[in-house]
Amino acid sequence: MAFNSNQKLREEFLNYNPQSGGMRTNSYRPFKLSIRLFGRMGHGKSTFINNCLCVVKDTEYRTEAGEGDPQGSFTVELKRYRLSDYVEIVDNIGAKSYSSNECYEFRAQLDGYRKVGEQVGFGGWGSYFWDCMTSRNSDWQNTIYIPVIVYRGDFPSFEKEKQMIKPLIDSARKFTGMWPIIVVTHATEIGNFNVKAIFQSLHCPDVFLLNNYYCKDDQKVPVERNEETDEMILMILFQCLKRAKEVIESVTTEYKPAKFN
Ligand SMILES: Nc1nc2c(ncn2[C@@H]2O[C@H](COP(=O)(O)OP(=O)(O)OP(=O)(O)O)[C@@H](O)[C@H]2O)c(=O)[nH]1
Ligand SMILES: [Mg+2]
Structure with a gap:
């Protein structure tokens, strides 16, 4: 099933190990990278995960x-x-x-205070405060978080959205050291918006236009894989690695800081 030109990229992605490489000794080296998805309901986060899994594993x-x-x-x-x-x-x-409760929840996740594998809701400031009294995810110190925001390309109010997602984008930068990577799904349906310019004005330079694979509603038959979507998924994942490497290199001590400047 693999498209030849993408096979090398796939192998390179699978072989990436954050423990190896880098010039300095005694410097911070995470055990893993954790891509964290954010976005509005129904904009394609779970579908994007399905896409990453099938492209990386080269399955249907x-x-x-x-x-x-x-x-x-x-x-x-x-x-x-x-x-x-x-x-x-x-x-x-x-x-x-993107109410304030929702922004608190996302902030708590980016700060490592929400446990992976548990239910998520929007308990707001109270529950964030409570979680901060407990402890971070046990693997927080050894994990680099990579924030990715997923948006539907046919979303009618991108311009209005700018102020609403700014707190999320700024929290992401503060807690992860990088500006979120933006994935715009339903790429062929993008209206008359310069989505790249909109996100770049919020400091997000990495904006990818993607047509996700998905199941056609009625029969639940998956669309066939194609070279273009495969390549876009791999490009997005490589950008995740690149941004993570930059953050790792920027850490000058043995430990990951709780906040980045
Ligand atoms: N045509 C098309 N459909 C898509 C694309 N991405 C996602 N979809 C469809 O959009 C719908 C919602 O996708 P999900 O992945 O469930 O969205 P989500 O962001 O996980 O939503 P929540 O879990 O509710 O927050 C599904 O019916 C997908 O098939 C895309 O790029 N193109
Ligand atoms: Mg989902």
Whole structure:
């Protein structure tokens, strides 16, 4: 099934090990990278995970992370999927409106205070405060988080959205050391918006336009894989590695800082 030109990229992704490479000794080396997804309900987060899994593993498209109704919130668990020995991708609940409670929840996740494998809701500041009294995920110190925001290309109010997602974008930069990578799904349906310019004005330089593989509604038959989507998925994953490497190199001590400048 593999498209030849992409096979090398796939192998390179699978072989990436954050423990190796780098010039300095005694410097910070994480055990793994954790891609963290954010975005509105139904914008394609779980479908994006299914896409990453089938492209990296070179299988037919399957709905491993589910694939929900575009109208309702389908995913309610912070659930981890393994892409390689060293890279995981974590599914998330979808935001309704980027309310302050939702932003607190996302911030708590980025700060390491939400446990992967548990249900997610929007308990707001109270529950964030409570979680901060407990402890971070046990693997927080040894994990580099990579924030990825997923947006539907036919979303009608990209311009208005700017102010609503700014707190999330700024939290992501503060807690992970990088600006979120933006994945715009339903790429062929993008309206009259310069989505790249919109996200770049929020400091996000990495904007990818993607047509996800998905199951056609009625028969649940997956669309066939094609070279273009395979390549886009691999490009997005490589950008995740690149940004993570930059953060790792920027850490000058043996430990990952709780906040980045
Ligand atoms: N045509 C098309 N459909 C897509 C694309 N990405 C996702 N979909 C469809 O959009 C719907 C919602 O996708 P999900 O992946 O469940 O969305 P989600 O962000 O996980 O949603 P929640 O779990 O509710 O937050 C599904 O019916 C998918 O088949 C895309 O790029 N193109
Ligand atoms: Mg989902």
